[in-house]
Amino acid sequence: MFDPAPEYPYSESLDADAMPAPHPLLAPVLGLLGEWHGRGQGGYPTLAEDFTYAQEVTFSHDGRPFLRYEARAWLLGADDVPLRPAARESGWWRLQPDGRVEALVTQPTGIAEISVGSVADGTIDLTTDQVATTPSAKDVQATRRRYTLTDPDTLTFAHDLAAVGLPLQHHLSAELHRRK
Ligand code: HEM
Numbered sequence: 352m353f354d355p356a357p358e359y360p361y362s363e364s365l366d367a368d369a370m371p372a373p374h375p376l377l378a379p380v381l382g383l384l385g386e387w388h389g390r391g392q393g394g395y396p397t398l399a400e401d402f403t404y405a406q407e408v409t410f411s412h413d414g415r416p417f418l419r420y421e422a423r424a425w426l427l428g429a430d431d432v433p434l435r436p437a438a439r440e441s442g443w444w445r446l447q448p449d450g451r452v453e454a455l456v457t458q459p460t461g462i463a464e465i466s467v468g469s470v471a472d473g474t475i476d477l478t479t480d481q482v483a484t485t486p487s488a489k490d491v492q493a494t495r496r497r498y499t500l501t502d503p504d505t506l507t508f509a510h511d512l513a514a515v516g517l518p519l520q521h522h523l524s525a526e527l528h529r530r531k
Contacts, residue, residue, distance in 0.1 A: 391525025461488030
């Protein structure tokens with residue numbers, strides 16, 4: 352006989368003022384909770400042209416001292432015509448008692464980043480501690496990500512990349528606006 356298991360009984364929240372109450376260690380990053388949407392520019396010396404993209408980002412929590420992170424981007428053509436899906440990634444940002452942030456982020460391109468950083472003056476600055484790549488993935492040595500809340504509804508993002516033998520340098524920058 353099939354004995355159905357109970358449903359998952361805990362909730363996930365995008366809202367610092369709703370239940371479950373955020374864990375106290377999330378205090379420095381509570382402003383990130385929510386759904387964000389915006390556009391950015393990217394490039395790299397190996398690419399013939401710079402590109403414009405749109406992106407959706409979600410940060411949520413379940414009452415424990417970590418954020419769940421999810422993002423997906425797509426390339427834009429003239430008049431914002433969608434050209435094709437671009438990077439997707441998901442992961443976890445673990446807040447530490449000393450204020451450090453440990454982040455784990457994976458991408459379907461075979462790249463897994465483990466980053467460490469801190470929160471200061473509204474900016475979360477994450478630098479890779481380790482990058483692991485699957486056998487067929489591009490060669491990525493390091494990344495640096497900076498997320499800045501310039502106001503409660505505006506999140507800017509800068510992403511530097513050291514890959515395919517080149518030193519750490521600009522790959523992406525974006526401005527996102529709060530949807531929820
Ligand atoms: C919003 C997110 C992102 C967008 C829109 C984006 C877009 C692009 C585009 C358009 C290219 C050119 C190749 C192609 O057309 O597919 C590219 C290359 C690349 N990206 Fe990104 N990217 C994003 C995030 C990332 C992240 C998070 C990483 C690494 C952790 C990364 C690493 C690379 C690498 C290694 C290349 C190849 C460079 C080369 O071989 O010349 N990208 N990206």
